[in-house]
Amino acid sequence: MKKLGKLATNEAVSAWGARLDTLVENKLTLSHDAAELHLYETFQQAQLIQLRFNAPVMTSMLSGRKVMHLREMEPFNYQPGESLLLPSDRLMQIDFPDATTHDPTRCLALTISDEFIRETIAELNEEVPRVELVDEWQLNTDNYLLQNDPEISSLTDKLIRLFRENNPFKTFFIKNTLRELIVRLSQTQVRTGLLHQTSQHTTTNRLAYIVSYIRDNITRNLSIDELSDKACLSQSHFFRLFKSELGISPAQFILTERIRRAKTILSDPAKSVTDACYESGFNSVTHFSNAFRSIEHICPRDFKRQLAGLN
Structure with a gap:
């Protein structure tokens, strides 16, 4: 790995106050009984840098872009907002196509026993x-x-x-x-x-069946009583299990599915906001607009205008 010269030392600045020994994958390691946290920074372009860990690892991108080369996968862009779980001793080969001293690539690797x-x-x-x-x-x-x-x-x-x-x-x-x-x-x-x-789980998992049922009946008024009955569970047990495995309540899931359907309808130039409202299961344009904005942070009319501009 290339060592820092005087000019590079003056330009490259660690976000974590770590000593800069190299421009490529400069590392700060912090330890705990059950885990180690490795914070990496790269300040110049590089290709096929090899990395592996002796424990299961979760990596997360913090800034910049990498291109990852992993066994049995096509190379892919790895960007902020994404994480990758790997088993112990899995070889990673990494490209840094964009890294500079002023715009470094930063990521973390968390190994857990x-x-x-x-x-x-x-x-x-x-x-x-x-x-x-x-x-x-x-x-x-x-x-x-x-x-x-x-x-x-x-x-x-x-x-x-x-x-x-x-x-x-x-x-x-x-x-x-x-x-x-x-x-x-x-x-x-x-x-x-x-x-x-x-579709792979509808015959073996009641919640997968309910997800499919909701999507097939999204324009209807679906009650917890009906859904719990379809799942052969009490209302309280159904609600708890749904939220445990899907992370949101049944009512929240129905709303997000209706908004997802509405976005598809709005992408059709021949369809209006009113069409999207009623064809996705809402019975009021005002309610639809408020619900759409709460999830997408934009009103449906402006969303449709943005799509028209892109096209």
Whole structure:
């Protein structure tokens, strides 16, 4: 790796106050009993930099762009807002096509002991079993790429702060934050399977069946009583399990599905905002507009105008 010269030292600045020994994958490592946090910064373009860890690892992009080369996957852009789970001893080869001293690439790599992951998942299955007894919570670390939701982003930010601070409760706080992160990641993987591979699970998982039923009947007025009856569960049990595995309440899910359908309708130049309203299950244009804005942070009319401008 190229060592820093005098000019580079003056230009390259670490975001974490770490000593700069190299322009490529300069690393600050912080340790805990169950995990290590590695903070990386790269200040110049580079290709096929090799990296591997001796424990399961979650990497997250903080700034800039990488191109990742992993076994059994086509090379892909890796950008902020994304995380990648890998098993121990998995080789990564990394390109840094855009990194400069003024616009470095920054990421974290969080290694967590196999034993700590197993203990956390075992306790999760014991305390909060999944809706189907044949299914279990697990954490898939085999080249698993995910979009960070707000909870996962918040937890990774919190871990960076906890690892770096001087606090007598530091070890305790890190351990509990790691446990929550493992649970959130497991929830994300289950939710992704139920929402994006629904047809594969409709005959074996009641929640997958309910997701499919909601989508097929999205324009109808769907009640918790009807949905819990279809799932053969009490209302309270259905509500708790739905939120546990999908991360949102049934009512919130129905709303997001209606907005998703409305966006598809609005993309049709022949359809109006009123068409999108009633064809996605709303019975009031005002209610539709308010709901659309609450989720998409833009009113449906402006959303349609933006699509027209892009086209």
